[in-house]
Amino acid sequence: GRHGGKRQTQVGFEYNGVTFDERSVNLFAGLCAVDTRESVDAMMGALARCGIRTTRMGAYKPRTSPYEFQGLGAACLPWVFELAGKHGIKVVAMEVTNARHIDEIREALEASGNATGVMLQVGTRNAQNFELLKQVGQQRVFPVLFKRGMGITLEESLNACEYVASEGNPKIVFCLRGVKTHLGDPHRNMVDFAHVSVVRRLTRLPVCVDPSHAIGRAEAGPDGLPDIFHAIGQGLIAGASMVLVDFHPYPEQALCDGPQALRLEQLPALQSYARIIREAY
Numbered sequence: 019g020r021h022g023g024k025r026q027t028q029v030g031f032e033y034n035g036v037t038f039d040e041r042s043v044n045l046f047a048g049l050c051a052v053d054t055r056e057s058v059d060a061m062m063g064a065l066a067r068c069g070i071r072t073t074r075m076g077a078y079k080p081r082t083s084p085y086e087f088q089g090l091g092a093a094c095l096p097w098v099f100e101l102a103g104k105h106g107i108k109v110v111a112m113e114v115t116n117a118r119h120i121d122e123i124r125e126a127l128e129a130s131g132n133a134t135g136v137m138l139q140v141g142t143r144n145a146q147n148f149e150l151l152k153q154v155g156q157q158r159v160f161p162v163l164f165k166r167g168m169g170i171t172l173e174e175s176l177n178a179c180e181y182v183a184s185e186g187n188p189k190i191v192f193c194l195r196g197v198k199t200h201l202g203d204p205h206r207n208m209v210d211f212a213h214v215s216v217v218r219r220l221t222r223l224p225v226c227v228d229p230s231h232a233i234g235r236a237e238a239g240p241d242g243l244p245d246i247f248h249a250i251g252q253g254l255i256a257g258a259s260m261v262l263v264d265f266h267p268y269p270e271q272a273l274c275d276g277p278q279a280l281r282l283e284q285l286p287a288l289q290s291y292a293r294i295i296r297e298a299y
């Protein structure tokens with residue numbers, strides 16, 4: 019293909035016992051930003067009760083303002099991976115903003131001695147950080163979750179994935195998370211989940227949707243379902259195989275993106291909603 023994606027990437031992959039392909043639905047519900055051990059334990063406990071073995075946990079947070087919470091960084095990794103082991107989590111999606119973070123994650127995982135794995139997330143703000151893309155491509159241990167650039171063309175984002183693939187790591191998931199417009203929007207970003215089918219047509223990458231960063235608010239509509247659920251539905255109907263979604267045991271206390279965090283009590287409903295949608299389509 020034009021992006022090389024057809025050559026260098028594959029239709030899905032398996033990592034640490036979790037399959038990412040056209041038929042799978044992997045819910046990565048978790049904390050946008052790790053704050054306390056109690057939050058992580060509560061989050062992972064809720065996942066375990068639902069039989070979910072994948073999560074998202076932000077340790078290194080790229081914030082728009084330097085005065086906002088920047089994430090706990092490497093300091094939280096030992097107890098995040100310890101708790102992941104306790105709750106049987108197989109894959110933690112975690113953003114890295116610097117190549118050094120990859121080593122910190124690998125070392126903390128090894129030290130934890132448990133069977134948890136990590137998917138390295140490259141955020142929308144680093145979608146064209148070519149050096150970072152090459153670094154996550156050069157390591158072969160962890161798969162990569164690439165988040166579409168919020169202000170660049172889809173073509174440019176697909177080329178960014180080629181930086182990962184061409185360095186030798188074909189385990190890439192392409193994540194749609196909404197795009198910026200100048201139009202104003204009831205949501206945080208213009209939801210771009212109609213592009214799921216476009217990405218699947220142009221590449222062989224499994225596609226993820228992130229309704230939390232796309233929508234930016236947890237409020238429910240007149241039918242009682244949060245806009246976030248409806249956006250997940252759009253993504254799954256179009257063939258997304260992964261959903262990245264923010265939760266928090268106490269959204270009003272979250273140090274990052276609290277307004278878009280769903281409550282732990284909503285997790286079983288989200289799980290059955292995703293199941294119903296996938297079975298119907």
Ligand code: PEP
Binds near residue numbers: 140141165231
């Ligand atoms: C995130 O997933 O925590 C995040 C910062 O997302 P994005 O890069 O899409 O803004």
